[in-house]
Amino acid sequence: MTLRAQARRSVEAAWRQATTSGALPPMPDGTVADVTIERPANPEHGDFATNLALRLARPLRMPPGAIAAALADAIATGPGEPVLKATVAGPGFVNLALTDAAVEAFLDTIRSEPAAWGRAAVPGSGRRVNVEFVSANPTGPLTVGNARGAFVGDLLCRVLEAGGQQVTREYYFNDSGAQVQKLGASIIALARGREVPEDGYHGDYVEVLAAELPAAFGAGAPAEASEPDDEAAAWAAGRWASERIRAGIEASLEALGVHFDVWKTEGSLHAEGWVERAVERLRAGGHLYEQDGALWFRSTAFGDDKDRVVIRSNGEPTYFASDIGYVTEKLSRGFDHLIYIWGADHHGTVARVQNAAQAMGYDRAAVEILLTGWVSFVRDGVEISMSKRAGTFVTLDELLAEIGPDAARWFFASRGANVNIDFDIELAKKQSNENPVYYVQYAHARIASILRRAAEAGLVAAPSLRDALGGAPELGLARIVARLPEVVEDAVGAQETQAITTYATELATAFHAFYRDAKVVDATDPGRSAARLALVDATRITLANALGLLGISAPESM
RNA sequence: GCGCCUGUAGCUCAGUGGAUAGAGCGUCGGCCUCCGGAGCCGAAGGUCGCAGGUUCGAAUCCUGUCGGGCGCGCCA
Incomplete structure (x- = not known):
């Protein structure tokens, strides 16, 4: 407690x-x-x-x-x-x-159970939750535009896990859409020495893929006019390319420390009948009607401003139909709660998905959709437009090479998920050495160094802090250390991480001040050293757990 | 036009109805004979976009208004 x-x-x-x-x-x-x-x-x-x-x-x-x-x-x-x-x-x-005694007694739990320190016992503990995020289609590498979803999603998962929830990280993508065919057509065109189609993909990575395209996919076919089998070739090449790109995306995410448990394709939802069954379920409930040859979901019955097409007049299901099928598929796996993390540009589709879930008889509140704010990427004061097709974007890998995963994580963790932010890459690079994340990490490394020194001097931390913290410097630091569980509890409730970065900075500041005022390693006073070592070790654990909650490393030296 | 998000220090951003609105960066001025100076101490810098309202109390809630962003497809 x-x-x-x-x-x-x-x-x-x-x-x-x-x-x-x-x-x-x-x-x-x-x-x-x-x-x-x-x-x-x-x-x-x-x-x-x-x-x-x-x-x-x-x-x-x-x-x-x-x-x-x-x-x-x-x-x-x-x-x-x-x-x-x-x-x-x-x-x-x-x-x-x-009372000082109450603080001292409370702190003893840190060093006796360091792994549990900061984990919050809050409502929702034990809940099985599916968090779907990033979900960018594999038609190009992840861009800095995808970075926010990746970090926000992973940070949310970590916070929920700290609250005792069982989290599945899920990535949803389309490996069989028209964009995949366009990608394939672009690659084949380049491989045959032709120009990329106007509406095709133009990035450098397309050229790389074209150069690596196996001959079996039609790379060596004549450069003349389109053959009848071009469409099939484009599909095949597109699938080949998208799987390679998907694997690259997975590698990029792993490099950030973001690991997905499930990779789900839109195609599989159709192949396994989830979409069809979900549509049937809506039809049986009287939530569908035909008009202009298309099949519509009566979304307005649940407060939407217009009804939504589920099956187009040409017989093809819409993307929304896949969403509906996906809800039932996810819930069939036993999740208590679904969280989607979408970009702000998708806010118009939030209501229809929740409406459909409600229409199918699910608890509307079980389908939670969080929107991330817009990130404007700026280089030297000029906004960078992000278009995979035009080939003008900065990849996530490039960003990480410039500022590093710890600084990038901190950047997103310290800001609200739904606010628009400006990200000046040159500024971020310049400031990376001044980044607060290093300030916190430095405090941790400094403590590690102190503990090493103490060991060399043969000093041992006190087993308990009861009646051990005599002075104002000790008790000031101890009171801040003791707050971690409250900070985590609030973070779980709010599903936000800003308070954790704020707290970690405050704790680091408090430690640096303590370090200035109180000599820890002092062979002439082993009793006082023992008490201070115990406090400093508790501080180290607290810093490490706060950083760990954010997926940020806590270095022993730097 | 309608809907959602947003407006807090020079810049980037915290601030879940409470007491004197905070941090980092930037600017200016100090601090090591000592456990890591990636540190410490201090200063300047704010009509919380604006106007009403609710409340004992509002940056926070409500209404209006102005500015910015994003949506409003049988696209995904």
């Missing part, structure tokens, strides 16, 4: 006690308000604060100051060993200060 949760319990108990004793009147309607506990911005206000008195003032028809006084009094006279010192402040806040 987090210290915050303990504080909440104390306040709840104090409220009950004050009500029972008559110090506070009962709630008029018999309800119980949620007790909110926050970390005050100003450390002089203690470790926690609650606004309960302010919120009870109206229903209890008492001045908030008087309610706060009653609550503080009840906390002071509560049973058991005192953990919190309560004071009334401002317009009616109750400020709560942890």
Whole structure:
């Protein structure tokens, strides 16, 4: 249990006690308000604060100051060993200060179970969740435009895992669409020495693929006018190329530390009948109708602004039809929850997918679609347009070669997923040495160095911190170290990572200040060294776990 | 026109109704005889786009408005 949760319990108990004793009147309607506990911005206000008195003032028809006084009094006279010192402040806040002993006792759990430290026991633990992200079609290498989805998705998965959820990372792609044929046609054209078609693919990678195209795919055929079998050849070459590209994409993602558990093709959904069965299910429920020769889903019945075509008038199912089939396929695998991470440009398709899920009888809330904001990539102040077909893009591999995966991860982790951001590549390169991620990693490496020094000097960390942290430098750092589980808990709830990067930076700052004020390795005072070594080791574990949660390395030296 | 996202320091961005709105970078000024200077300390820099409203309390919630982005296909 987090210290915050303990504080909440104390306040709840104090409220009950004050009500029972008559110090506070009962709630008029018999309800119980949620007790909110926050970390005050100003450390002089203690470790926690609650606004309960302010919120009870109206229903209890008492001045908030008087309610706060009653609550503080009840906390002071509560049973058991005192953990919190309560004071009334401002317009009616109750400020709560942890006793030093409570902080010391709490920190002992870090070094006894380092792997568990920071994992949050929150609602949703044990849930089986499918997270589908990136899902770029393999018609070209991943671009920096795909980077955000890759990092945001993987970071989300890591956060959910820290919350005890069972996560499957899934990549969905189309290996049989018209774009694949276009890719094949472009390659064959180049292989035969012709120009790439106007609407074909033009990147350097297309030339590379053309040069490697085996002769069996028609590379050596005459350069003259199109033969009847060109279409088939383009398909075959396209499939060959897209599988090579897909393998390259997988390698790029692995280089980022992003591993997908499932690679799913749109074609397989059709081949296995998922799309057909899902359409039948909608039809049976009366959610479909025919018009202009096409089959429509009555999406407006669920609040959409227009109905959506499922089967085109030419008999071909739409991409939306595949989406519907995919929902049923995913849920058939036993997931409790589906998360999709899409670019902001797909927001118009969110409602129809959720509507279809609802129409098929699923819990609408089980299909969660998160949208990432737009990333404008800029080089030297000029925006880079991203087009695979035009061949004007920066690949993810190139970006990583320039700024490195740790800095890139930090960049995306420290920003909200749904905000638009500007990414100046030259600036990122220039600033990479000043990147906050190195500041945090440096703190970790510095501690590792201290621990090595201590070992050389024959100093050993204290087994327990109880009654060991004497001074202000120690207790200041210890209080920040103790917050990790709360930060993770909030991150899981919000499905966001910014708070983790903010916290890691704050912890590193606190450590650097501690390092300045407190000598850790001091052979003349082994007792004090032992206590400080234990604290510093707990700090190291906390930094490593925070970074690890983000998929960022925690180096022993740098 | 309609819908969604967004507007916070010179720049890039945090800030899930609370107390004096923060960080990094940039700028300016300091700090090692000492466990890693990729560090530490300090300064300047803000009408939280604007206007109303709700609330004891609003950067945060609501309405309107202005600016930016993205959508509004029998494309994917």
